[in-house]
Amino acid sequence: MFKRRVSIVGGGIVGLAVADRLARRGAEVILFEKESRRAR
Numbered sequence: 001m002f003k004r005r006v007s008i009v010g011g012g013i014v015g016l017a018v019a020d021r022l023a024r025r026g027a028e029v030i031l032f033e034k035e036s037r038r039a040r
């Protein structure tokens with residue numbers, strides 16, 4: 001069984017929510033955010 005690897009572009013509320021959901025389901029998530037801080 002391989003571990004799913006997912007890349008998400010954008011650390012806004014949607015990107016963070018999707019990253020959280022996928023990580024909780026066991027995926028390896030890489031989040032790309034162009035700004036130095038995440039969504040507030």
Ligand SMILES: Cc1cc2nc3c(=O)[nH]c(=O)nc-3n(C[C@H](O)[C@H](O)[C@H](O)COP(=O)(O)OP(=O)(O)OC[C@H]3O[C@@H](n4cnc5c(N)ncnc54)[C@H](O)[C@@H]3O)c2cc1C
Nearest residue numbers: 008009010011012013014015016032033034035037038039
């Ligand atoms: C002035 C204003 C006021 C608002 N007020 C409200 C409110 O009161 N209540 C409400 O519910 N909604 C409000 N909204 C709407 C809300 O901000 C958006 O619906 C919500 O932020 C969308 O989330 P998102 O994750 O899709 O996009 P965004 O929040 O825009 O996040 C996208 C992220 O992707 C990053 N990004 C973009 N391009 C790249 C790239 N090439 N590589 C890496 N990272 C990248 C950006 O830096 C950003 O962090 C407001 C919007 C604005 C503009």
